[in-house]
Amino acid sequence: MDEQMSCFDKEIDRTNSHSDKWTKYPQEVIPLWVADMDFESPECIKNALNERVDEGVFGYTHASKSLENNIVEHAQRRYNWAISRTHIVHLPGLVCALHLAVRNFSNEGDAIVVPGPVYYHLNKAPLLANRTLSRVDMEIKEGRWVPDMQALETACAQPNSKMILLCNPHNPGGTVYTKAELEAIHQLAKRHDLLVVSDEIHCDLILDDVPHVPFASINEDAANRTITLMAPSKTFNVAGLGYAFAVISNPPLRNAFNEAKTGLVPYPNLLGLTAANAAYEAGQEWHASLLTYLKENRDIIARWLPSTPLKMVHLEATYLAWIDVSALQLDSVHQFFLEAGIGISDGKDFGNPNYIRLNFGCPKSRLEDAIKRINDALKKHNYL
Ligand SMILES: Cc1ncc(COP(=O)(O)O)c(C=O)c1O
Structure with missing residues (x-):
C-alpha cells in the first residue's frame, strides 16, 4: 500500500x-x-480471532474476566464512568435487548416514549409488543437535532407512560446529548417514574470534540432507572460477530433483566467475545x-x-x-x-x-x- x-x-x-x-x-x-x-x-481483532479459530475447539464459552475488566476500563477512560464488572450483562446483540426491555418492563397498552425519527428498532420494540409508541419529534435547534422538550414533557406525563427509549448519540442525526440535556430528560423520567433504556451503540463514533455522557452516569437516580446498551460492533466493524452488552447497576433491575432473557436470549458467540476483548484492550x-x-x-x-x-x-x-x-x-x-x-x-x-x-x-x-x-x-x- x-x-x-x-x-x-x-x-x-x-x-x-x-x-x-x-x-x-x-x-x-x-x-x-x-x-x-x-x-x-x-489487526488486534483479526489476530485474536485467528488465534481463537486456530484452537479449533468451539464449545460453550463465557465472557472472560479480561473482557469485563477491559469494558470497565474503557468506560472509565472514555466516559469517566465508573462501573463494576458485576453490572455488565453480555448479549448476542443490542436489538434483542431493546425488545426484551420493552416486553418485560411494561404491559400491553402502556406507552413507550421515543424521540424520533430514530433507528427503526426503537419504534418497532413498542409496536411489536402492542405498546403505544409515544413518539416525540426531534427538531433542529441551534444547528442540532434535539427532542422537542415540551412534547417530551407532555409524553412523559401521560399516566400510561412507562419508559423512555433514548438513542445517544442519536441515529439518525448524530446528536451527542449534552449533560444538561440528559439532566433535563432525567428530571422528567424521575418525576414520572419512568425506566430509561439508553441505546448508546454509537458512543465511540463521536466526530466533534465533545464527550459522550452515558445517561446512567449523570447521577445515582439515573443509574438506578437505566438500562444502558453498548457494543463494539459499530466502532470496530464487527456487527456480524454478534456481541453487545448492557450495563445495569441497579441489582433488582439487573436480576429482572437477566431473568427475562433466560432461555430466550442466547449467550454471545465466542468469536464475538474474543473480538470485543481485543477491541477494548488494544483497539x-x-x-x-x-x-x-x-x-x-x-x-x-x-x-x-x-x-x-x-x-x-x-x-x-x-x-x-x-x-x-x-x-x-x-x-x-x-x-x-x-x-x-x-x-x-x-x-x-x-x-x-x-x-x-x-x-x-x-x-x-x-x-x-x-x-x-x-x-x-x-x-x-x-x-x-
Ligand atoms: C441505534 C442502534 N441500535 C442498535 C443497532 C443494532 O444493534 P445490534 O446489531 O447489536 O443488534 C444499530 C445498528 O445500526 C443502531 O444504529
Missing part, C-alpha cells in the same frame, strides 16, 4: 461474503445503507485513526451539500449522514438514488420520508464516486 494511503482507503471486495450491505442491490450500485463500514477491523490507536478518517468523510459531504439543493445539519457523531432531500420533491426518494447508482437508507424507515441516511463509512474514493453519481443525477433532472 502507498505510504500516504491509510488502511481505510483500501477498497475491499465484499460481494462474495454474503454481506447484507453488498448483496441487497445489483453490483453496479454503491451500497451506502445499513450501518456497517467497508473497512477491515483492526485505541486504530479507533483514533478511524475517527480522523470519518471526520474527513463527514466534512467532504458537508462541503459538497451546499452546492446542491440537499441539506444536512452538522453531524456530531456516527458515520450516517442524515440528509434532507425535500427540495427535490420526489415521488420515490429511494428510486431516485437507486437510478443514480446509490443504495441509501430511506428516511421513512426511521420516521421522516423527506430524508435519506447515507453511510459514509467507506473509502474516500467510493464516497467521491457516490457524490459524483448523485451530482450527475441532479444535473440530469435539472436540479443543478
Whole structure:
C-alpha cells in the first residue's frame, strides 16, 4: 500500500461474503445503507480471532474476566464512568435487548416514549409488543437535532407512560446529548417514574470534540432507572460477530433483566467475545485513526451539500449522514438514488420520508464516486 494511503482507503471486495450491505442491490450500485463500514477491523481483532479459530475447539464459552475488566476500563477512560464488572450483562446483540426491555418492563397498552425519527428498532420494540409508541419529534435547534422538550414533557406525563427509549448519540442525526440535556430528560423520567433504556451503540463514533455522557452516569437516580446498551460492533466493524452488552447497576433491575432473557436470549458467540476483548484492550490507536478518517468523510459531504439543493445539519457523531432531500420533491426518494447508482437508507424507515441516511463509512474514493453519481443525477433532472 502507498505510504500516504491509510488502511481505510483500501477498497475491499465484499460481494462474495454474503454481506447484507453488498448483496441487497445489483453490483453496479454503491451500497451506502445499513450501518456497517467497508473497512477491515483492526489487526488486534483479526489476530485474536485467528488465534481463537486456530484452537479449533468451539464449545460453550463465557465472557472472560479480561473482557469485563477491559469494558470497565474503557468506560472509565472514555466516559469517566465508573462501573463494576458485576453490572455488565453480555448479549448476542443490542436489538434483542431493546425488545426484551420493552416486553418485560411494561404491559400491553402502556406507552413507550421515543424521540424520533430514530433507528427503526426503537419504534418497532413498542409496536411489536402492542405498546403505544409515544413518539416525540426531534427538531433542529441551534444547528442540532434535539427532542422537542415540551412534547417530551407532555409524553412523559401521560399516566400510561412507562419508559423512555433514548438513542445517544442519536441515529439518525448524530446528536451527542449534552449533560444538561440528559439532566433535563432525567428530571422528567424521575418525576414520572419512568425506566430509561439508553441505546448508546454509537458512543465511540463521536466526530466533534465533545464527550459522550452515558445517561446512567449523570447521577445515582439515573443509574438506578437505566438500562444502558453498548457494543463494539459499530466502532470496530464487527456487527456480524454478534456481541453487545448492557450495563445495569441497579441489582433488582439487573436480576429482572437477566431473568427475562433466560432461555430466550442466547449467550454471545465466542468469536464475538474474543473480538470485543481485543477491541477494548488494544483497539485505541486504530479507533483514533478511524475517527480522523470519518471526520474527513463527514466534512467532504458537508462541503459538497451546499452546492446542491440537499441539506444536512452538522453531524456530531456516527458515520450516517442524515440528509434532507425535500427540495427535490420526489415521488420515490429511494428510486431516485437507486437510478443514480446509490443504495441509501430511506428516511421513512426511521420516521421522516423527506430524508435519506447515507453511510459514509467507506473509502474516500467510493464516497467521491457516490457524490459524483448523485451530482450527475441532479444535473440530469435539472436540479443543478
Ligand atoms: C441505534 C442502534 N441500535 C442498535 C443497532 C443494532 O444493534 P445490534 O446489531 O447489536 O443488534 C444499530 C445498528 O445500526 C443502531 O444504529
